[in-house]
Amino acid sequence: MFTIGEFAALGRVSVRMLRHYDGIGLLRPAAVDPHTGYRYYRAEQLGRLHRVIALKDLGLTLDQVGAVLDDRLDAAELRGMLRLRRAQLTDRVAADTARLAGIEARLRMLETEGRMTTRDVVLKQVPPVRIAELTGVARSYESPDIGPVIQPLYPELFRRLDAAGVRPAGPGIAWYEPAGDGDEVVVHAGVTVHVDPADAPDVAVVDLPAVPTAATIVHHGSMDEVEATMQVLARWVEEHGWRADGYAREVYLEYCQGKPEQGVTELQLPVSRR
Numbered sequence: 001m002f003t004i005g006e007f008a009a010l011g012r013v014s015v016r017m018l019r020h021y022d023g024i025g026l027l028r029p030a031a032v033d034p035h036t037g038y039r040y041y042r043a044e045q046l047g048r049l050h051r052v053i054a055l056k057d058l059g060l061t062l063d064q065v066g067a068v069l070d071d072r073l074d075a076a077e078l079r080g081m082l083r084l085r086r087a088q089l090t091d092r093v094a095a096d097t098a099r100l101a102g103i104e105a106r107l108r109m110l111e112t113e114g115r116m117t118t119r120d121v122v123l124k125q126v127p128p129v130r131i132a133e134l135t136g137v138a139r140s141y142e143s144p145d146i147g148p149v150i151q152p153l154y155p156e157l158f159r160r161l162d163a164a165g166v167r168p169a170g171p172g173i174a175w176y177e178p179a180g181d182g183d184e185v186v187v188h189a190g191v192t193v194h195v196d197p198a199d200a201p202d203v204a205v206v207d208l209p210a211v212p213t214a215a216t217i218v219h220h221g222s223m224d225e226v227e228a229t230m231q232v233l234a235r236w237v238e239e240h241g242w243r244a245d246g247y248a249r250e251v252y253l254e255y256c257q258g259k260p261e262q263g264v265t266e267l268q269l270p271v272s273r274r
Contacts, residue, residue: 001030007041011049026052026066059085098144101224120218121236126211126249126268131173132161132203133190140183141176141247143224150174153189154255160202161191169194172252175208208249214268215242222260223250226267233269242271 008015021027022039027048029039048069055065060081068078134157136149154172161168170192179186190206197205215237219229230248237244246269254264 001040001042004029004039004041007045007049011046011053013049013053021049021052024062024066026062026069058082059088098148101144121233122216123271124214124216126214126216128210129170129173129192129208130194130205131190131208132157132166132193132195132200132205133188134160134203135189136187137179138185138187141185143226146176146185146187147224149187150189153187154191157189157191157203161193161200164200164202166193166195166200168192172255173208174250174252176247211249211268211270213242213271215271216266216268218253219265219267221263223263223265224260226250226265229267233267237269237271241274243274245270245272 002010004015004018008018011018018027018039018041022029027045030042030045031040032038033040051069052065055068056062060068064081066072134153136153138149139145158168168191172189172191174190175188177186177188178184190208193200193205195205199205215233217229217233217236219226233248234244248267248269251266251268252263253266254262256262
């Protein structure tokens, strides 16, 4: 037999963990010296230890691990447990993938800082425009929160317009507004149209008012990297004594489905004098 230290080294776990497994009845030692209290384990117990570790790595709790090893779960219960864990891991992978994309976008933003200057900002009037739109709610105004909300809205918007026989009459236009007192934002995904609301019953047809004065700049590339361009726009507004008077509209001059890096977007920020 092996001492607890030797068995821990063979199983690549800590002595403390083996003591915990003993305490909860998950892996009892083969023998305990009645005088010293020392625990001893047999080689065949490594198989149970390895199964404990494998099931823990799947994300099961120790209670669930014990139920599996002691045959207290039938096959259907085990499948249900593993399917639930698979769904949890899938959600976690998706969340981590989104975080990774956000980090990559931030890195690219830092690498491109300084390439665009405030000389690229143009002050102009924006005429009123009629759009057909669908909306969704994002957790915040940050790109990692906006992207997953707005991206599915446009294909659905175009599908509904096509079903109604309505053709876009100009570029796509996205705009935003607070959803309430918190950080949530209502995302408006629209496209320019020349129709009456009754002609497109499955979408909202709204008239965006004219913007008397807008600070505008053209962003090239994916909207996941728009922060650097918005930073230039904000710096221009600050340096020239203006103040932002609402959220910027995004006018998709060139919308490249499946190739966002080729997109061209004009940011139109309403401004007024301080």
